[in-house]
Amino acid sequence: MRAACVITTLLSSFALAHPSKPRTSNDGYPNPTMEQLKDISRRADGTLSNAPPPPKLGESSKTAFQALAFGEEFEQAYFSSLLQNVTNGVPGYRHHGRFTKAELVKVLETVVAQEELHAINAINVLKHFNVPAPMPCKYHFPMNNIEDAFALAESFTMLVVGTLQDVSQTLAQNGDNGVVRAIASVIGQEGEQGGFYRTLLGRVPSEKPFLTTSVGAFAFFLHLQHDGSMGLDVKPKDQYLTFTADISAAGGAEKFLGGNGKGLYLTYFSGQLLPISEPITNVKWNKGRITFDAFFPFTENVMKGLSVAALTTSNNLTAPGMVPGATIAAPAVIQVNEKL
Missing domain, CATH: 1.20.1260.10 (Ferritin, core subunit, four-helix bundle)
Known part of the structure; x- marks a missing residue:
């Protein structure tokens, strides 16, 4: 569920x-x-x-x-x-x-x-x-x-x-x-x-x-993303999150347009962990805009505080510096916080 x-x-x-x-x-x-x-x-x-x-x-x-x-x-x-x-x-x-x-x-x-x-x-x-x-x-x-x-x-x-x-x-x-x-x-x-x-x-x-680390790219x-989605709090539990992105003009995205999302992953930065990649599911399209779900593996990785996510074409990313080269949309900012 x-x-x-x-x-x-x-x-x-x-x-x-x-x-x-x-x-x-x-x-x-x-x-x-x-x-x-x-x-x-x-x-x-x-x-x-x-x-x-x-x-x-x-x-x-x-x-x-x-x-x-x-x-x-x-x-x-x-x-x-x-x-x-x-x-x-x-x-x-x-x-x-x-x-x-x-x-x-x-x-x-x-x-x-x-x-x-x-x-x-x-x-x-x-x-x-x-x-x-x-x-x-x-x-x-x-x-x-x-x-x-x-x-x-x-x-x-x-x-x-x-x-x-x-x-x-x-x-x-x-x-x-x-x-x-x-x-x-x-x-x-x-x-x-x-x-x-x-x-x-x-x-x-x-x-x-x-x-949490990130990359300069x-x-x-x-800093162009100010639609209110940045900084939203996510509950501290394993769950699926829904994301959306316009990838119509993104380099390397052509072969994925209109597809089922096979070969695409949501890759997270959390703390100093190596990049964490999850396959995307439940893909929907509106022209070049993709909407999809991805698992947020909170429990295993203790993903409190800030996580940064990117839509990537690879899940074999063994260092933060490898992520930009495989990215077709980013960043998403995820916050997991609890009040004292």
């Missing part, structure tokens, strides 16, 4: 960002003057590193920094929007039982400034090596209350932690040790944020003993 399912959307791995013209905030972000940068640093409770730029950066390391900059730009935009809603007393954002409005405003002002420094740091590295930095996109945030807003924040913050693991792995493989210390410090800072958001949501602050597309 199948448990109740949850609809989760996967984005095509060939989805495109929609860049907007760079907008300068009141503090000059993302291109502040030296005086504006000092003001950002005061609000962030710290400064950029004054260490010299790394002597070299491999090509895949440069791509990793582009993904990092893209994610940090999203976070800055999201928390700026959340800060504005809390500050202006927008309905649904007027209070939170654990903290006063003044306390939340202080926290969010600090987080916004810290995310600005994260983004500026990544952009500066790219500029140093004459690599184009991704432009901020136009974002649509569907949340209409503070509880859901922090739930979404916790989801993508922990996804950033997973992405930074992949960035670190790429740097190590390329021998680009000059920026590893800075990346490690950002991982810790994002983890602090995640623990705070989990506390706000009444969850155990520390999510897992080993936080997914970061570009995660």
Whole structure:
């Protein structure tokens, strides 16, 4: 018997960002003057590193920094929007039982400034090596209350932690040790944020003993997914989940279009486990849009907290870095959490 399912959307791995013209905030972000940068640093409770730029950066390391900059730009935009809603007393954002409005405003002002420094740091590295930095996109945030807003924040913050693991792995493989210390410090800072958001949501602050990994390729597309499906809670039990994705334009998907799903798998990242692949079932089509079920093996793998899923053409994936090459749609973000 199948448990109740949850609809989760996967984005095509060939989805495109929609860049907007760079907008300068009141503090000059993302291109502040030296005086504006000092003001950002005061609000962030710290400064950029004054260490010299790394002597070299491999090509895949440069791509990793582009993904990092893209994610940090999203976070800055999201928390700026959340800060504005809390500050202006927008309905649904007027209070939170654990903290006063003044306390939340202080926290969010600090987080916004810290995310600005994260983004500026990544952009500066790219500029140093004459690599184009991704432009901020136009974002649509569907949340209409503070509880859901922090739930979404916790989801993508922990996804950033997973992405930074992949960035670190790429740097190590390329021998680009000059920026590893800075990346490690950002991982810790994002983890602090995640623990705070989990506390706000009444969850155990520390999510897992080993936080879920991800891959940089997914970061570009995660931040375009704001239909409300990201961050939904799934019950802590074995069950089948239902997913949907438009794969009409995805490379390598042609031979699967209209088929029964044979040869397609849902592959999960959970903690530091090797990729977990489950065959898809109950396949339905609406032109190029596929809807299917896949087993969520919670019990065997203790899949509490964040899991990240991809629709793949292989189930023989023995390392996270192998998953993007076999992916035709991703990512889906799955959260399994219980209140204290």
